[in-house]
Amino acid sequence: MCQHSPQCPPFTSPDREAAHPIAFFPQQGWSLLCNEVLLFEDTGELLPDGRIVDPHRAPAITFAA
Ligand SMILES: [Zn+2]
Numbered sequence: 001m002c003q004h005s006p007q008c009p010p011f012t013s014p015d016r017e018a019a020h021p022i023a024f025f026p027q028q029g030w031s032l033l034c035n036e037v038l039l040f041e042d043t044g045e046l047l048p049d050g051r052i053v054d055p056h057r058a059p060a061i062t063f064a065a
Helices: none
Strands: 021-025 030-033 038-040
């Protein structure tokens, strides 16, 4: 299904977030990646096999000046 070159990583790959986004729904806070992963803005994920991945990326650190 993926027509990108190089091909997007499959949803089973630890690299899955590197897939190209093919749809954005910013008002709802998620995007759909080429490998059918739903990626939420808090870094949670819903995989096409129904698994849910908890948010796993620490919030961006703001350094005091
Ligand atoms: Zn792709």
